[in-house]
Amino acid sequence: MSPYEAILLTIITASTPLLLAAIGELVVERSGVLNLGIEGMMVMGAVCGFAAAHVTGSAWLGVIAATFAGIATSLLFGLLTQTLMTNQVATGLAITLLGLGLSGLIGSGFVGLPGVKLANVSIPWLSDLPYVGRLVFGQDPLVYISIALTVGVAYVLNHTRVGLIIRAVGQNHASAHALGYRVIAVRYACIAFGGATSGLAGAYLSLVYTPQWIENMTAGRGWIALALVVFSTWLPARLAAGAYLFGGVWILGLYAQGMGVGIPSQLLSSLPYVATILALVIISTNRRLSLINTPASLGQGFVPDR
C-alpha cells in the first residue's frame, strides 16, 4: 500500500463517524429540533456496541445494539423536549453529560478487554485492484452505510412527501399543525433517526476505529458533527463534503506533526469550529441561503393550542 493510499484510508476512517452522526442530526434539525446530545448518544452507542460485541462475539450484533442504544438515548431526549416541553438546549447538554457518565458506568467492566473488529468488505478481484481496490471496494460496511444514508437522506428530503413534511414541520410547526400534520410525531421519528445514526457513529469508534472501550472515547466528535450540520447549511451533499474535509484536515495535521511540521494540535482541533463560524457568517450575509435551508423553527418547542 502506498503512503497516499494509507492517508486516504485513515481520512475515510476519521470522517465516517462524523458523517454518520451529522447526517442524523441534519434530519433532526430539518424537523426543527436542536439536539445537542449527539456526543452522549454516540458514547452510549460506543459502549453498548462494544459490550454486545464482546459478550456475543459478533460485531454485527454490536452494531445493532449500538443503534438501539442511540435510539433509546434520543427517545429520552424526545420525551423530555417534545412531551414534557423542556428546553432543548439544556436537555441536549444534559443528555451529553448523562451519556458520558452512564457509558463510563456501563463500560467500567470492559476497560482493557479485547474487542471485536467489524470485518472489512472483501469482494474477490475488485478489492484487490491496485490503488482503488482497498479504497473503493475494501472498506468496512459502515462506510458504505454512511454514504448510502447520506444519499438516502438527500433523496428523501428533496424528492419525497415524507421529506416535504419534515421540512414543513421544521419551517413552521404551527402551520403544519393547522394543516393536520402531527408535528410531535414527526419530530419524535426524526429524533429517533438521529439517535440511530449517532449510535452507529459510536459503534464505528468502538468496533472499527479502535476496537476497544475507552472512557470518553468519542472525544468531542459529537460536537464536531453538530458544527458540521451548520457548516453544511443543512444540505446533505455539503455535509458529506464537510465531513471528509474535517476528517482530512485532522489526519493531514497528524501526519504533518509526525513529519515534524510545527502545527500546534490545539489549532487543528479548533479548525472545525473556526470553519463553522465562518460558514455561519457567510450564511447570515446571504439572505436566500439562510432562507431556504435554515429550519425556521429550529429549537422551538411546539405546544398544540388544545
Place this chain on the structure above:
Amino acid sequence: MLHKSNNDAQSTLLQVKNISKKFGDFYANDTLNLSIETGKVHALLGENGAGKSTLVKMMYGALQPTSGSIHWQGQHVSIDSPAHARNLGIGMVFQHFSLFEALTVAENISLALPAQLRQGDLSQRIADLSQDYGLPLNPAALVADLSVGERQRIEIVRCLLQQPKLLIMDEPTAVLTPQEAQALFSTLRRLVEEGCAVLYISHRLEEVKQICHDATILRHGKLVAEVDPQVETAATLAQLMVGASVHQVSRDANDQVGDVLLELSHLYKGSSTPFGVDLVDVNLQVKSGEILAIAGVAGNGQGELFSVISGEECNPNQNFISLLGQISDGLNINQRRCLGAAFVPEERMGHSAVEHLSLTDNILLSRHACIDTESSLDLGWLGIDRNQLAHLNKVIGIDYDVRKSKEDAIAGSLSGGNLQKFVVGRELNRQPKVLVINQPTWGVDAGAAALIRQAVVDLSRQGSAILIISQDLDEIFELADTIAVMSRGQLSPTYAAGDLSREQIGLMMAGSHERSAQGSGA
C-alpha cells in the same frame, strides 16, 4: 330562520343549530343559528371578540362545539377535524395564512391537499386553475418572494383545487389593495355563479354591501340580527355590530398649521433583517397641528420606517431625520423622547408593552428616561416613586377609559383594545410635540378605535405633529390632513387628503409612484 328553511330547503347547504362554545366560564358562542345557502355569499359580521372566528373554526373542524349541532346538506355531521371538513367540501382561507415561506407554491399546496388530489402534474393544474380564475401564480416560485396578495391567491387556489361547496374567507381583504380586493370579488362572484357558497367574514361594511346576499351579525357571542345587507346601510350595520351608535370622530379644519416638527429628507436605509424592506429616498414633512397618514399594504417598509424614525435603529453620521429642528439620526429612542417625541409601535404585546409586567411598570419603561414637566413625572436618579406611577396609571386609566380587572393589572390581562388605549394613553399623556403611531387601531373594537382616533386628532389640534402609519383607508380618511403612500420601501409625494380618492391610493399602494418600477416597466 324558519321561513327560510321552508322556502328553499333544497338549497340549504350548511345549517348550524343552537351551537354553543364555552371556554371555561365564558361563552364564546351562545346558542347560535345560521344557515348558508348554495349560490350565495353569506356575510358574518361582528367586532373583534364577537365570536366569529370561534363559530367558523367549529364549522371547519378546528374546534368542537360544547353543544348544538351542524347539518351539512341536511345530514347531521360532527366535523372532528379540518381534514374531515375538507372531505365534506368545506374550504377555508385563513386571515393569517398557514404558508411555509421557504417552500415553493406547489409544495405549499401539495402539503395541504389530500392524497387523491396530489396525483399527476400538480404544478400544471395549479397554473391552469389560477389562470382560469384570474389569480395568476407561478407554481415554482418561493413563497418568501411573493406579496401578501399573491400569498392569499395560493390559499384560494389551494381551496379551489378541492372543488369546495362552501368556501369560508376570514377577512380576506384586510391585506389587499382596493384593486386586488375588486379582483377577489369577481372571483367570488364567479364561484357563486358556479354554485359554490361563500361565508364571508369581515368588518368592512361597504364590501359586505357590495358582494354579500345575506348577513348574520354577532355580538358578544350571541346572534343579534339576520339582515339583508342590500337593504341596510353601513351605519345601521355598524350599529347592530356595536350595539350602540358609534362615536363619530370630530375634526376641526387644521388652520393652525405651524412649523415643520418632523422631517425626513432623502432617507435611505438598507434593511437589517433578512426579509426586511430597504427604504429608498423617503421624504416627508409633518408640521405642527397636522396629521400625515402613510397608507400602504403591510410589509412594504412601514415597520422599517417606524424603527428608523423612532430611533430603535439609529444611524450616527447620517442626517436624514430632523425632529423639532434637530438632526436626530444618531439619537437613541430615549434621547428622541426627551426632545418631545413619542412613539407607539404596531405590536401592542411585546413591543409597546411587556406582557408580564404591571401597567405601572410598563409606564416606567417608556417614560423613565425623561423628566416630563407636562405631566410632572420626576423619577429621579435613585429609587422609583411608585406613588407617582400609580397616580399616572390612574389618570391614564380614566382619561382613556382603560378597563382592567384591578387598578395596577398585569398588561397581559387586558384585552387588545384596552391595552391599545393604555399604550396610546401612556404616550399621549406626555403631550408629545411629535407623535409617530403605527397601526393605531389595528384589531381594536369600534368603540376603542373611536376614542383613540379622537385623542390623536385632539393632540394635533393642540399643535403637535402626528405621523400615522395605517393600512385602514377608512381610518386614514377619518384622521389625515395629508396622505402619502408607501410601497416597496418607497414613499409617494404627500397629497392633501381631499385631493386623493381611494382608487388613486390603491394604485399607489400597488406601486404606481415607484421610480424604479416606472424605469423597469418602460
